[in-house]
Amino acid sequence: MREGEMGSKGGSSGGSSRGRTRVGRYELGRTIGEGTFAKVKFATNLDTSHNVAVKILDKDNVLKHKMIAQIKREISTMKLIRHPNVIRLYEVMASRTKIYIVLEFVNGGELFDKIASKGRLKEDEARKYFQQLINAVDYCHSRGVFHRDLKPENLLLDAKGVLKVSDFGLSALAQQVREDGLLHTTCGTPNYVAPEVINNKGYDGAKADLWSCGVILFVLMAGYLPFEDANLMSLYKKIYKANFACPPWFSTSAKNLIQRILDPNHSTRITIDEVIQNEWFKKGYKPPIFEESDINIDDIDAVFDHSVHPGNLVVERPEEQLMAPSSPVAMNAFELIATSQGLNLGTLFEKQMGLVKRETRFTSKTPALEIISKIEATAIPLGFGVKKSNYKMKLQGEKSGRKGQLAVATEIFEVAPSLYMVEVRKTKGDTLEFHKFYKNLSTALKDIIWKTGEEIKEEEVVRS
Template sequence: MDCQSVEIGEAMEEERHVLFGKYEMGRLLGKGTFAKVYYGKHIVSGESVAIKIINKDQVKREGMMEQIQREISVLRLVRHPNIVELKEVMATKKKIFFVMEYVKGGELFAKVARGKLKEDLARKYFQQLISAIDFCHSRGVSHRDLKPENLLLDENGDLKISDFGLSALPEQLRNDGLLHTQCGTPAYVAPEIIRKKGYDGATADIWSCGVILYVLLAGFLPFQDANLMNMYRKIFKAQFECPLWISPEAKRLISKLLVSDPGRRITIQAIIRVPWFQKGFTRPPSFSVDQESEKEKQEEDKTSKIPSPKFFNAFEFISSMASGFNLSSLFESKRKTGSMFTSKCSASAIMEKIEEAAKGMSFEVAKVKDFKVKLHGGSEGRKGRLSVTVEVFEVAPTVAIVELSKSSGDTLEYAKFCEEDVRPALKDIVWTWQGDNISNGEES
């Protein structure tokens, strides 16, 4: 199909308010600086979705493409019952489309704006928040903009974290092992972020969770002042007072969350052990390696008995950022080197080579489906056994992308595994590695 036919087809779909022949577009739900969010419905299944439409040219002008790519990477990592799910990413030449889970209960902020919550309800939301953030941190993700406006409620009254646009991944750490970007909302931001001396993203998230708990129970912010610098002074000193109606047990927890020294701030593991937190707490079901593998096997059985690699639908929007069909543009991000490579081999040949190399490195191979495997390390590392997911995506008839991602284990051990073990073992099937130029004599 030529470009003109595609454009005509897109125009007809827009007139009928149908997106890519898959989603019926509905009312506008909200708008931001770079995006609009619409209600949508999957034409075949009838499932409700939220469709975030981003103006690609505007985002590129503002230098925000890397942030968009990072948000996609993060949302693929953090599948949890209390996190808004990214279902798929699609694109045209001018727009990027995030198809998200539709959460129709609105923002938690709207509920708090009407006044303080009853303690049992505040505890429920806080439990769900901590469960989701603990899951994010286990995947190396820190949110960095936690506030009631970014916490949504579904039809069952359960909390869902949204807006990972300012989130951070381990590759953003500097040599000191810390983050240095100042971001977040002033009233919720941790003091160490304001100090500009580097900070641990996970510990900073815990401070924001403390501010949220205070707001839920008090009905107002712990640190308030018309003058921003005066408010920052209060944050630096953790200078706040709890109203009389907050229970002593909740006050004690808040006082451990809102500690200005991040080294003395309570950890998530310690929060979960607090008796006040434990009341009525049940861990939500989340995706373990085995559960995820089983679910994906079931989905594979439903679709087709003929094995074929999944099409990499994020490829179009990433590659179209640059002129021409140069796959190196796919790798112009700051993700850790070695987590992705391209190959001109067939998908089956790639999988065969990966399984052979993994066994040679004493890794167990667990097949998820025809073009996706889990590799489990044979020995215990600093954070348990290293587990790596490897998946092959088709991006063109003669080109495949192979993506490696850490499922569990230590991030530094994973980086070493990719760089020192995987790269040499797979050199025969690699066209170009993420971050490398195509300069090995192959045609570009």
């Protein structure tokens, strides 16, 4: 099934659009990702029938937390990039209260789902994805854009298996480089970050990105991280010294390249140009084909301008009943298939626990209201406050964990008569703590769970 074909039917849900919202030409569907400052929804362009992902930000929240500069940077960055291995930003819209960033919808899952199923990739397959990653990063650097947070959950695959780099929220445009020619913001994910970034004395964004690419290549081929330690300071010491060892199944040429990329001395570290000329890298290499175009980003200020003419604002039109719905929103087969293909925006690769997901699901034949009651009865003794709205719940942990209080969102969808799918996803807090919470929840709900997310996914694979 091609993306356009799926999108042509994805706008209707069991003959009713109850629970949906129209924004401009887009019909918004289910939430596929959620964070502190943004929510990402599956959507359909009603003019073209193509599926997209819409990132939604609340204007007041952006202003309150002084996030305007960062959000503008993210939008500007994405608008500058037109490359087959980078998630495309189609357009930006604003209503009176919200900002909508319309992005390419990628439904092939995450690259690291492959490691979850295979353990590690063969060298030729790892090289193919590494070539696409380097193509994307090299192009971004040529446009004056540094990603600064390259990691597994930012590497997605489209339906054809083409790698797409996502999430430029921590990227830095060339204008942010100081007079010393260096960037000075410490960011990124510890296991993937270059030693000079941790040092906080300024760093070359291109060389820091390449280090992260080297860590990713190692993980693809090894199935585990080169630098890992439960103690953060011990982890940093390993990174400073590049204290790692390649497993015996790496070829000599692959080992040599990785060692040159993971050189703790940034001044002697290999450059991207040198990587592209490396004999191991060049094997089967296909240069990217893409269109060059002049892109104007002057219009972005208008999105944040409160004095903008009302005629230039999009209109939010909720298409739902005023009274509380008598049943959960129906999820059609096309959205269900997209879900089964790994549409979890964000996972964290951990050697000890395999692939720990920030979102999971199960199906149940138990009536929806009874499911809600059982989740509430389970969550409260586990130390969670519960807020309910129709067939959605927000569970807020009362105790602070490794990354603050754990917050969990659940939503119930009707996928067939008397068959419901329950999504459970982390919205705040630590991923491993969420994994532990879900394990406790699913144990308590074992009498009503019909099939887990993995079983649903396995069935879809068999059918396809």
